[in-house]
Amino acid sequence: MSRLSEVLAAGRFAVTAEIGPPKHADARKVRELARLLAPCTDAQNLTDNQTAVVRLCSLAAAVHVREAGGEPVLQLTCRDRNRIALQSDLLGAASLGIENVLCLTGDHQKFGNHPQAKGVFDLDSVQLLAMARGMGEGRFLNGEEIKAPPRLFPGAAENPFAGPSAAFRAARLAKKARAGARFIQTQVVYDLAGFQAFMAAVRQLGNPVPVLAGVTPPKSARALKYMQGIPGFRVSEEALRRMEGASDPKEEGIRLAVELIRQLREVPGVAGVHIMAIGWEEAVPRIVEESGLMPRPEIQETDGIGGAA
Amino acid sequence: MIVAQAKPFPELAQMLQDARRVLVAGCGGCVAVCQAGGEQEARILAEAIRLWAGEQGRPMEARAVVVPRQCEPEWAQSLGPAMDEADVVVSLGCGVGVGFLAEVRPGMRVLPGLNTSFGGGTVSPGVFEERCRMCGDCVLGRTGGICPVARCAKNLWNGPCGGSADGRCEVDPQVSCAWHQIAQRLTARGETGFLEEIAPPKDWSTAGDGGPRRIVREDLAS
Amino acid sequence: MTRSEPLLVAFCCYWCAYAAADLAGGMRLSYPPNVRVVEVPCSGRVEPELILRALNEGADGVMVAGCLEGDCHYQRGNLRARRRVERLRRLLEELGVEPERVEMFNLSAAMGPRFAQIVAEMTERLRGLPPRKFQAVEEAGA
Numbered sequence: 014m015s016r017l018s019e020v021l022a023a024g025r026f027a028v029t030a031e032i033g034p035p036k037h038a039d040a041r042k043v044r045e046l047a048r049l050l051a052p053c054t055d056a057q058n059l060t061d062n063q064t065a066v067v068r069l070c071s072l073a074a075a076v077h078v079r080e081a082g083g084e085p086v087l088q089l090t091c092r093d094r095n096r097i098a099l100q101s102d103l104l105g106a107a108s109l110g111i112e113n114v115l116c117l118t119g120d121h122q123k124f125g126n127h128p129q130a131k132g133v134f135d136l137d138s139v140q141l142l143a144m145a146r147g148m149g150e151g152r153f154l155n156g157e158e159i160k161a162p163p164r165l166f167p168g169a170a171e172n173p174f175a176g177p178s179a180a181f182r183a184a185r186l187a188k189k190a191r192a193g194a195r196f197i198q199t200q201v202v203y204d205l206a207g208f209q210a211f212m213a214a215v216r217q218l219g220n221p222v223p224v225l226a227g228v229t230p231p232k233s234a235r236a237l238k239y240m241q242g243i244p245g246f247r248v249s250e251e252a253l254r255r256m257e258g259a260s261d262p263k264e265e266g267i268r269l270a271v272e273l274i275r276q277l278r279e280v281p282g283v284a285g286v287h288i289m290a291i292g293w294e295e296a297v298p299r300i301v302e303e304s305g306l307m308p309r310p311e312i313q314e315t316d317g318i319g320g321a322a
Numbered sequence: 323m324i325v326a327q328a329k330p331f332p333e334l335a336q337m338l339q340d341a342r343r344v345l346v347a348g349c350g351g352c353v354a355v356c357q358a359g360g361e362q363e364a365r366i367l368a369e370a371i372r373l374w375a376g377e378q379g380r381p382m383e384a385r386a387v388v389v390p391r392q393c394e395p396e397w398a399q400s401l402g403p404a405m406d407e408a409d410v411v412v413s414l415g416c417g418v419g420v421g422f423l424a425e426v427r428p429g430m431r432v433l434p435g436l437n438t439s440f441g442g443g444t445v446s447p448g449v450f451e452e453r454c455r456m457c458g459d460c461v462l463g464r465t466g467g468i469c470p471v472a473r474c475a476k477n478l479w480n481g482p483c484g485g486s487a488d489g490r491c492e493v494d495p496q497v498s499c500a501w502h503q504i505a506q507r508l509t510a511r512g513e514t515g516f517l518e519e520i521a522p523p524k525d526w527s528t529a530g531d532g533g534p535r536r537i538v539r540e541d542l543a544s
Numbered sequence: 545m546t547r548s549e550p551l552l553v554a555f556c557c558y559w560c561a562y563a564a565a566d567l568a569g570g571m572r573l574s575y576p577p578n579v580r581v582v583e584v585p586c587s588g589r590v591e592p593e594l595i596l597r598a599l600n601e602g603a604d605g606v607m608v609a610g611c612l613e614g615d616c617h618y619q620r621g622n623l624r625a626r627r628r629v630e631r632l633r634r635l636l637e638e639l640g641v642e643p644e645r646v647e648m649f650n651l652s653a654a655m656g657p658r659f660a661q662i663v664a665e666m667t668e669r670l671r672g673l674p675p676r677k678f679q680a681v682e683e684a685g686a
Contacts, residue, residue, distance in 0.1 A: 092476075096523060118483055121475050121493050132476065139480035140523045154523065172484030176502050184518070188480060192520050200484060244492035245485045331638040362591065369596035374639040376600065377677050 015112040016084045016312045017056040018166045020285075021196060021223045025310045026278060027285025029086060029198070029225060030054040030297050032078065034069035040077045043069070046294050047083035053301040055309055056113055058198075058287070061088040065125025072102060075111050086168065087111050090119025095135035096144065096154055103148055107163030115168045115198065116141040139192045142167050146193030169194035171224075173211035174204065174247040183214030190221035198287040201227040201240070203249045205276055212282050223284030226277045230270035230288075230296050233262045267296055267303070274304040323352035323443065324416040325450045326359060326436040328367075335374060337433050338410060341382055344371050345408035346435070347401055347423060348388035349415035356450055359414030359436050361388040367412065367435060383408075392419030398426050405430060441472070458528030458535060464516045466507035471524075473500035479521035481505075549578035550604035550670035552663065555590045556581050559617045560653050561609030567656030575660035576667040586610070587648070588621025592632045595646055605645040605670045607662065612650045622650060642673055 020027045030050045035042055043059075050057050057078055061071040075085035087106050094102065106114060118138040122130040136144065144154045151162040169189040173182055186197055202208045208226065215224065231237045234256040241248040252269060259265030270288070277283050286304075290297050301307055338344065346368045354360025364386040375382035387404050389397040392415035401423060405411055410431050413420040416438040424432040441454035455472040462469060471477055475493040481501030485492025489502045508517055528535070556562040562583045568575060580603075584590055587610025595606045608629055610622030626648045633643035649662050 118476050118478065121485075123475075123493050134477040135526065136523050137476065137478045137480050138483075139520055143520055144523075170484065174487075175484045176482060176486040176489055176499065177505050181505060185480070188518065188520060192480075244487045244490070244495075331635060335638075362593065366591075366593045366596065369593055369600055370635060370639055372600050373596055373636075373641060377640040379677050 015056070015166045017086065017113050018195065019312045020055045020310055023310065023312075026306065027056075027196075027223070027225060028054045028301055028306050028309065029056045029058060029285065029287045030294065031058040031060060031287070031289040031291070032074065032294065033060050033063055033291065034071060034074040036066065036068050038069065040069060040074065043074050043077045044081040047078040047081035049294060050297055051081070051083040053298045053307060053309065054288070055285075056084040056086045058086040058088055058115060061090045061117065061119065062093065062125070063088075064120045065092065065122045065127070065130075067126060072106055072109075072111070075106070076109055079110065084113070085111050086113040086115055088115045088117060089141070090117045091134055091136045091138065091141055092119030092122060092132055095133050099136065099141060100144065100148060100153060103145055103165060104159075104163050107165060112164050112166045113168065114145060114165055115170065116145060116194070117170055138169055139189055142169055142189055142192040142194050149193075166195055167193050168196040168198060170198050170200070172200035172245050173202070173208050174200060175245045179207070179211040180214045182211055183218055186215060186224075187218045187221045194222055196223045196225060196284070198225045199227045200245060201229045201289060202273065202277065203237075203252045204247045205249070205273070207247060208277070209280055212280050216282050220282050224282060225285040225287040226280070226283050228270050228273055228277070228286050228288050228300075230290060230293065230300060231256055231262075231266040232293055233266070234259075263296075267300055270296075270300050271303045274300070274306070278304075323355050323441070324418075324438060325356045325440050325442045325452075326353050326416050326438045327356075328358055328363070329435060329437055331370065331374070334412065334433065334435060337431075338371065338375075338382075338412075341410040343408045343410075344368070344382055344384040345401075345404055345411045346371070346384060346386045347392065347404075347411055347413045347415070347419075348386060349392040349413075349419050350388055350390040351393065351415070351419075353414060353416055353419075353436060354388075356444070359416075359419075361386070364388055364414050367414065371412075392416075392422055395422065398422040402426050455529070457524075457526070458530075459525060465504050466511065466513070468500050468504045468507065470500055470504065471529075473498075477524075479524060549576065550667060550673075551602060552576075552579045552605045552607065552666050552670065553598040553603040554579050554581045554607045554609060554663070555584050555587065555594065557587045557610045557617075557622070558583055558585050560611040560615070560655075561587075561649070561651045561659065563653035564609075564651045564655045564659040567653070568660045569656075571656050573657060573660040575663045578667060579663045586616065586618050586621040587625035588616070588618060590625055590628070592628055592635070595629075595632055599641065599645070604673075604676060605647075605666055607647050607649060607666055609649045609651050609659070609662070612652050615652065641676075644669060645673065 032046045059071040059074040062068050071088050075087045078085040116138050122132050145165050145167040149165045151159050171186045237248050237253050237256050240246045274286050346364045348361050348364030349359050368384040368386040371384040391397050405427050412433045412435040413423045414435045420434045440452035442450050442452040445451045452472050457471045482499050486499040486502050491497040491499045565581050587608050590608050598606050610625050616622040629648040636643045
């Protein structure tokens with residue numbers, strides 16, 4: 014069983030972090046970050062060509078993380094792979110002992126560094142989840158049997174702040190849970206009130222899946238303003254004001270993240286936090302420590318290489 | 323209709339370098355409606371080619387003709403004699419028209435004067451929007467008449483994605499989020515069933531991914 | 545054949561610019577004689593093809609003259625004409641023809657002196673441009 018699944022199953026407040034693979038073939042930094050983050054987080058996400066910028070592949074990066082003692086969450090997008098490649102990658106990941114898979118539709122290629130690329134989008138994230146679950150149960154998408162089914166722990170993302178409404182986003186989260194998501198990572202939360210409204214809607218649907226709230230420590234007021242400009246992001250005026258007035262913005266950013274995590278812990282239905290430090294991973298151990306989330310729970314290591322036993 | 327727009331002239335000029343007698347063939351179908359390749363556009367292009375060639379110091383003949391639809395073999399064939407008097411043909415039909423004219427005289431160079439853009443319509447004068455990607459398996463009956471294939475940047479079947487904000491698509495704020503519209507329309511109709519169910523993966527084999535498509539109607543066949 | 549003066553074709557709207565041209569003549573205003581005035585029912589009638597054809601047939605420049613904005617007898621003809629001329633100027637650039645050879649003006653029927661001034665200005669502008677290459681070809685062929 015994956016460590017992340019056990020932490021969640023045990024009802025412990027989970028902490029995950031994000032590692033963006035490099036835009037080159039040297040993975041030393043990935044291993045370094047895995048060593049930095051493994052002691053203070055339960056799992057580490059490897060982004061899949063995030064914002065459609067070409068990077069070292071998430072599956073290879075996940076292997077590096079695993080070898081460095083981490084617990085990878087493989088991000089897998091539908092943007093660059095059709096159903097054949099997706100199933101193949103899921104089998105490959107499981108064969109390497111990687112169970113946590115975050116099933117994403119993926120950022121549109123228009124935002125990346127190859128906007129001329131043909132987007133695949135054969136499946137969407139919900140269909141990918143359903144396919145991953147089916148594969149875990151021993152069926153390919155076409156219904157054919159898988160002799161040694163992959164052991165997978167599929168997760169998904171949800172944006173509490175996207176349209177049309179918080180209720181609709183909650184319903185979509187529930188849909189992802191029905192499709193096979195065993196955990197949800199949310200978009201970055203700064204707007205606590207908006208997030209609470211979303212979680213209230215999630216609770217109304219019976220809390221169908223553990224929710225890890227997204228947290229990003231802002232490095233500067235400028236970084237926050239930049240995020241504000243991205244569709245689907247919502248930055249609170251208060252956070253912006255605090256960052257603008259701070260004499261030491263980095264310290265203030267860490268304080269803000271710690272306060273947010275403490276507040277998010279109090280929101281019913283929140284099962285953990287997912288810290289996306291985007292290029293500032295060094296801050297994560299301190300944030301986790303100061304949020305009162307250390308030490309991380311001990312989980313019995315179980316052998317997980319290969320298919321289901 | 324098939325919506326198209328003129329290729330940038332320099333691209334066409336590149337292809338016309340060695341021409342001496344150019345036939346510009348307009349089409350009276352879709353491309354005339356979207357004012358990209360009808361009779362008027364054909365005449366303008368013929369004048370433009372003459373002007374350009376003259377400025378280059380090597381005059382060319384350029385003549386405009388038009389047929390009601392280049393995608394009908396009979397109409398395409400009717401251009402044969404005019405084509406014989408030219409050494410290069412610029413078709414202002416959609417890609418279908420270009421292909422049909424090229425079949426009329428396989429030995430001749432038939433150049434596309436347009437970029438065939440999409441299946442769409444006029445939403446206001448001078449503004450054309452895509453509405454259909456001709457995927458061969460219409461789902462509009464379930465999606466409130468709004469197509470997730472043609473109008474969602476990520477072809478989602480279980481949308482909207484996390485980039486939908488204020489009813490706009492993250493890819494282009496000028497574009498409405500199709501799934502936002504689908505959700506609103508179906509909710510207003512009280513038909514939320516499709517939104518709640520997990521839409522299964524689409525069969526793309528009818529969408530051109532299964533190879534070039536062909537329809538045979540026995541009742542119409544000769 | 546050599547031309548001492550550039551040839552300017554003026555497409556003039558019946559309701560304003562044509563009357564202005566008439567008025568300029570009536571007032572005995574002197575303006576360059578190299579202009580050929582073509583009466584059109586509205587500047588909106590001037591399709592890009594007409595302008596291109598004028599240039600192909602030997603004009604050095606073309607002016608389209610319509611009513612003052614807001615005064616079009618057909619509501620928006622002059623506004624459409626202006627947009628078409630702007631689009632055509634971009635095409636001219638791609639064709640290797642100086643876009644300033646073509647210009648849209650707005651006049652009222654009372655603006656005889658302004659008409660004379662525009663013709664003089666356009667003529668001056670065309671004199672300043674290098675001769676059209678197609679003329680050189682014609683001359684070489686003659």
